[in-house]
Amino acid sequence: MPIIPQYTLTYFNLMGRAEPIRLIFAQARVNYKDHRIERSEWPALKEKMPFSQLPVLEMDGKVLAQSHAIEKFLARMFGLDGKDDWESAKIDECVMGLEDLLQKMVPWFRETDEVKKIEIFKKLVSDEINPFLERYQKFLVDNGSGYFVGTDLTYADLSLFNTLHFMNTKLLPGHLKNYSRLNEFVDKIAALPNIKAWLETRPKTDH
Numbered sequence: 001m002p003i004i005p006q007y008t009l010t011y012f013n014l015m016g017r018a019e020p021i022r023l024i025f026a027q028a029r030v031n032y033k034d035h036r037i038e039r040s041e042w043p044a045l046k047e048k049m050p051f052s053q054l055p056v057l058e059m060d061g062k063v064l065a066q067s068h069a070i071e072k073f074l075a076r077m078f079g080l081d082g083k084d085d086w087e088s089a090k091i092d093e094c095v096m097g098l099e100d101l102l103q104k105m106v107p108w109f110r111e112t113d114e115v116k117k118i119e120i121f122k123k124l125v126s127d128e129i130n131p132f133l134e135r136y137q138k139f140l141v142d143n144g145s146g147y148f149v150g151t152d153l154t155y156a157d158l159s160l161f162n163t164l165h166f167m168n169t170k171l172l173p174g175h176l177k178n179y180s181r182l183n184e185f186v187d188k189i190a191a192l193p194n195i196k197a198w199l200e201t202r203p204k205t206d207h
């Protein structure tokens with residue numbers, strides 16, 4: 001009998017940096033414990049985490065931190081990391097480009113002054129988000145398969161889907177209507193049976 005690994009993913013009760021990992025588990029239909037901690041539990045747990053941050057994946061007593069390392073590890077095991085080393089590298093390219101955008105959003109996210117926050121957000125949309133959407137729409141169209149890398153679904157698609165879906169539903173509702181190919185892509189991924197089931201049942205959080 002093959003031994004099935006026991007997985008626990010620990011994060012806050014947010015989508016944040018855990019959601020692409022949860023989408024990988026959902027698409028692969030692999031069971032795991034979706035451990036969402038309370039903020040009050042965090043100070044004691046923080047010291048025990050390898051980078052004093054979350055998400056962290058535990059697999060049969062072994063611990064893996066860093067969201068992109070976790071994504072890649074699981075995707076490789078579940079057949080979502082491309083067909084060869086080149087596709088795997090192109091997936092990294094997509095995910096790291098997305099990470100660059102997320103880093104640029106941090107000052108807006110952290111700003112507490114409401115007036116400044118609105119100003120920062122306007123500039124973020126025109127200088128970072130829109131060029132990102134143009135660029136990624138071109139990547140998708142140029143690849144030609146309806147996926148970002150190769151001819152099949154990979155975790156690059158799930159990561160992109162996660163951010164684009166969040167943008168289109170919460171951050172900038174309807175904004176993807178200006179990027180029709182990205183809009184179609186989001187609708188297509190949301191309709192995949194395993195993803196659809198997860199979207200319908202996942203805990204509802206703001207971000």
Ligand SMILES: N[C@@H](CCC(=O)N[C@@H](CS)C(=O)NCC(=O)O)C(=O)O
Nearest residue numbers: 016017052053054055065066067068
């Ligand atoms: N590079 C890390 C960043 C992790 C990170 O920033 N985690 C945040 C939540 S999204 C965190 O743990 N914040 C609590 C803290 O730093 O005390 C990754 O991708 O996993």
